[in-house]
Amino acid sequence: DTGVSQNPRHKITKRGQNVTFRCDPISEHNRLYWYRQTLGQGPEFLTYFQNEAQLEKSRLLSDRFSAERPKGSFSTLEIQRTEQGDSAMYLCASSFPRTGNEKLFFGSGTQLSVL
Amino acid sequence: RKEVEQDPGPFNVPEGATVAFNCTYSNSASQSFFWYRQDCRKEPKLLMSVYSSGNEDGRFTAQLNRASQYISLLIRDSKLSDSATYLCVVNLSGGGADGLTFGKGTHLIIQP
Numbered sequence: 001d002t003g004v005s006q007n008p009r010h011k012i013t014k015r016g017q018n019v020t021f022r023c024d025p026i027s028e029h030n031r032l033y034w035y036r037q038t039l040g041q042g043p044e045f046l047t048y049f050q051n052e053a054q055l056e057k058s059r060l061l062s063d064r065f066s067a068e069r070p071k072g073s074f075s076t077l078e079i080q081r082t083e084q085g086d087s088a089m090y091l092c093a094s095s096f097p098r099t100g101n102e103k104l105f106f107g108s109g110t111q112l113s114v115l
Numbered sequence: 116r117k118e119v120e121q122d123p124g125p126f127n128v129p130e131g132a133t134v135a136f137n138c139t140y141s142n143s144a145s146q147s148f149f150w151y152r153q154d155c156r157k158e159p160k161l162l163m164s165v166y167s168s169g170n171e172d173g174r175f176t177a178q179l180n181r182a183s184q185y186i187s188l189l190i191r192d193s194k195l196s197d198s199a200t201y202l203c204v205v206n207l208s209g210g211g212a213d214g215l216t217f218g219k220g221t222h223l224i225i226q227p
Contacts, residue, residue, distance in 0.1 A: 105161070
């Protein structure tokens with residue numbers, strides 16, 4: 001499978017716990033994005049990387065959220081001290097933009113439930 | 116005004132009919148436009164880019180109206196498998212990746 005891979009598919013945690021998600025992008029894609037989606041809403045941008053550099057962060061990304069892409073390949077998204085409002089689908093996407101045309105390829109997402 | 120706005124529907128359409136829906140965007144400087152399809156509990160998948168001159172891919176036609184700041188998607192001869200949520204995506208910033216803004220989606224149900 002050469003698509004975008006995300007792990008785990010589902011995560012149930014108690015409020016206050018830390019969670020970490022992993023995303024493996026399509027290998028030749030240099031851009032990697034994290035989005036969050038709740039029921040009835042479109043995906044909301046969180047952050048993105050070009051290679052290993054984190055270039056943009058949404059104001060939605062509070063200081064409890066941190067993302068890394070240490071070698072420019074896979075990425076992790078960590079949420080510290082989870083809150084019930086963090087419950088959502090966390091989607092990773094990758095792209096190899098040409099002439100500014102951002103076509104995103106999404107992974108299946110990690111569904112987070114904070115109890 | 117919301118940045119990228121879509122009618123959430125649902126649009127209930129009989130199989131074989133033609134259906135069209137629009138998406139309005141707030142920034143006249145936007146340069147990139149897309150339609151994504153999302154099935155229930157699945158990830159979004161690119162359906163088609165939207166070009167200034169309009170473009171067609173089989174039964175699907177996408178158009179851009181810069182003057183009125185909207186894009187449209189038309190589906191001809193609709194199939195049961197077209198049932199999904201259709202997400203409009205606009206790069207509002209004209210360049211940066213954080214400018215890629217998704218609408219809430221239009222829910223389409225094709226009925227037999």
